[in-house]
Amino acid sequence: xxxxxxxxxxxxxxxxxxxxxxxxxxxxxxxxxxxxxxxxxxxxxxxxxxxxxxxxxxxxxxxxxxxxxxxxxxxxxxxxxxxxxxxxxxxxxxxxxxxxxxxxxxxxxxxxxxxxxxxxxxxxxxxxxxxxxxxxxxxxxxxxxxxxxxxxxxxxxxxxxxxxxxxxxxxxxxxxxxxxxxxxxxxxxxxxxxxxxx
Amino acid sequence: xxxxxxxxxxxxxxxxxxxxxxxxxxxxxxxxxxxxxxxxxxxxxxxxxxxxxxxxxxxxxxxxxxxxxxxxxxxxxxxxxxxxxxxxxxxxxxxxxxxxxxxxxxxxxxxxxxxxxxxxxxxxxxxxxxxxxxxxxxxxxxxxxxxxxxxxxxxxxxxxxxxxxxxxxxxxxxxxxxxxxx
Amino acid sequence: xxxxxxxxxxxxxxxxxxxxxxxxxxxxxxxxxxxxxxxxxxxxxxxxxxxxxxxxxxxxxxxxxxxxxxxxxxxxxxxxxxxxxxxxxxxxxxxxxxxxxxxxxxxxxxxxxxxxxxxxxxxxxxxxxxxxxxxxxxxxxxxxxxxxxxxxxxxxxxxxxxxxxxxxxxxxxxxxxxxxxxxxxxxxxxxxxxxxxxxxxxx
Numbered sequence: 001x002x003x004x005x006x007x008x009x010x011x012x013x014x015x016x017x018x019x020x021x022x023x024x025x026x027x028x029x030x031x032x033x034x035x036x037x038x039x040x041x042x043x044x045x046x047x048x049x050x051x052x053x054x055x056x057x058x059x060x061x062x063x064x065x066x067x068x069x070x071x072x073x074x075x076x077x078x079x080x081x082x083x084x085x086x087x088x089x090x091x092x093x094x095x096x097x098x099x100x101x102x103x104x105x106x107x108x109x110x111x112x113x114x115x116x117x118x119x120x121x122x123x124x125x126x127x128x129x130x131x132x133x134x135x136x137x138x139x140x141x142x143x144x145x146x147x148x149x150x151x152x153x154x155x156x157x158x159x160x161x162x163x164x165x166x167x168x169x170x171x172x173x174x175x176x177x178x179x180x181x182x183x184x185x186x187x188x189x190x191x192x193x194x195x196x197x198x
Numbered sequence: 199x200x201x202x203x204x205x206x207x208x209x210x211x212x213x214x215x216x217x218x219x220x221x222x223x224x225x226x227x228x229x230x231x232x233x234x235x236x237x238x239x240x241x242x243x244x245x246x247x248x249x250x251x252x253x254x255x256x257x258x259x260x261x262x263x264x265x266x267x268x269x270x271x272x273x274x275x276x277x278x279x280x281x282x283x284x285x286x287x288x289x290x291x292x293x294x295x296x297x298x299x300x301x302x303x304x305x306x307x308x309x310x311x312x313x314x315x316x317x318x319x320x321x322x323x324x325x326x327x328x329x330x331x332x333x334x335x336x337x338x339x340x341x342x343x344x345x346x347x348x349x350x351x352x353x354x355x356x357x358x359x360x361x362x363x364x365x366x367x368x369x370x371x372x373x374x375x376x377x378x379x380x
Numbered sequence: 381x382x383x384x385x386x387x388x389x390x391x392x393x394x395x396x397x398x399x400x401x402x403x404x405x406x407x408x409x410x411x412x413x414x415x416x417x418x419x420x421x422x423x424x425x426x427x428x429x430x431x432x433x434x435x436x437x438x439x440x441x442x443x444x445x446x447x448x449x450x451x452x453x454x455x456x457x458x459x460x461x462x463x464x465x466x467x468x469x470x471x472x473x474x475x476x477x478x479x480x481x482x483x484x485x486x487x488x489x490x491x492x493x494x495x496x497x498x499x500x501x502x503x504x505x506x507x508x509x510x511x512x513x514x515x516x517x518x519x520x521x522x523x524x525x526x527x528x529x530x531x532x533x534x535x536x537x538x539x540x541x542x543x544x545x546x547x548x549x550x551x552x553x554x555x556x557x558x559x560x561x562x563x564x565x566x567x568x569x570x571x572x573x574x575x576x577x578x579x580x581x582x583x
């Protein structure tokens with residue numbers, strides 16, 4: 001039961017994007033279409049799970065003072081594995097995500113969970129926490145992508161609404177991303193404030 | 199001093215293991231990655247040289263190009279072109295016939311601004327080829343000019359020009375090399 | 381495209397047209413976290429600019445003379461991040477020892493810069509933009525350093541602008557749930573929209 005709670009918290013109450021505001025750089029850059037958002041979410045979840053597992057397994061062996069560089073090397077290894085696999089099996093996704101794949105290394109979510117959780121808990125727990133956070137991240141990505149894709153290119157997952165819809169292009173460009181996340185975080189704050197008041 | 203040595207060793211071991219894992223992954227994925235690049239190239243070649251059935255890769259002056267053949271007979275050439283776009287390089291493939299008339303152009307890779315320069319690659323819903331590139335077909339490759347023979351994309355003059363001038367420059371140089379070689 | 385005008389174009393486009401924060405979203409964490417007042421924003425900006433420029437300077441030879449010749453481009457991510465982390469650590473130690481006053485001013489920011497997407501971002505971007513088919517283009521090294529410097533400069537510009545606005549925002553009547561972070565994003569989106577006006581700007 002406790003394990004289930006560890007898993008669930010990443011989805012809503014401690015959602016990395018909307019509540020903890022981690023990993024925003026790739027979130028905004030990549031959320032131009034639902035397929036991109038999903039692809040990045042899956043890649044990041046893989047890196048997150050793999051590195052949290054690894055960090056948890058070696059946590060007793062790594063001296064405290066060098067732990068950050070060690071974590072970074074472990075994370076960078078998983079990122080490179082992901083990068084190579086994407087290039088080999090889904091090159092189109094690789095082209096869409098571009099430099100944001102190697103940037104998963106400095107995604108605060110990955111390093112943050114390694115530092116705050118995986119380095120202090122057992123491997124199975126760390127994996128559950130990582131998967132939960134990863135899925136929460138993916139859901140957040142897909143929500144933002146859906147809004148931006150629908151508003152900015154008139155489609156969802158590549159399926160267009162109507163040929164004559166003149167979409168405000170800025171929604172898939174930079175300003176749209178910042179606007180969408182600003183409004184969404186404000187909205188989430190509102191929900192949580194209301195919950196507290198009850 | 200002993201502490202630093204220990205730190206260094208732990209970090210060193212981790213780096214070593216990481217490098218081994220990555221080298222292994224690289225060896226495993228490398229053939230697949232090269233296969234993907236070949237597939238993309240073949241698809242582009244087929245798209246830009248529609249009336250041919252096979253391609254032969256050759257090289258002149260250190261530059262690789264393709265001979266486009268139908269039934270073994272030379273119909274034209276396909277060139278890889280790298281143009282200076284607005285936000286970086288645009289990798290193209292252009293096909294010409296033996297008279298230097300363009301048979302097709304495809305963009306392989308570009309990092310232009312979405313909604314503006316990136317539209318050189320844009321396919322309208324319901325169609326199956328980029329509309330901007332379609333206008334190159336049938337034009338004389340040595341005589342391409344934005345505003346004269348080529349319509350630029352609104353708000354993307356630089357990207358449009360990059361493609362146009364890139365093709366002209368590459369073809370002119372290629373054709374002069376070929377004729378010198380003959 | 382070579383010579384002075386090329387370098388100027390790269391600098392201007394990195395600072396304004398493809399601003400690292402407002403257009404590429406690299407360096408958002410400090411942008412949201414440290415932009416409440418102008419003075420810390422400027423300090424952070426200067427520290428970041430120093431690191432991005434040096435990172436570009438150091439990683440280029442490593443990529444060109446070690447990774448490419450040995451076919452090890454796939455190790456770029458792991459090598460670059462290690463180089464950046466070591467460099468930042470080294471700088472922190474040196475500053476702490478030699479000029480404690482400088483450390484007091486910039487020290488805390490330095491530790492955060494290792495995980496700043498902008499630093500790793502510009503080094504990876506350099507290898508994507510200034511290398512074609514595994515070989516450096518003309519003037520690649522200087523172009524990379526210019527882009528590194530421009531990345532930091534653009535970051536600093538966005539930070540200062542945002543800090544200036546947020547100092548005034550303190551006196552505005554923002555609805556409760558939008559206070560602090562959400563309104564910052566919305567302001568940033570307006571800034572980003574304004575910077576879009578630089579599109580198509582080329583010397």
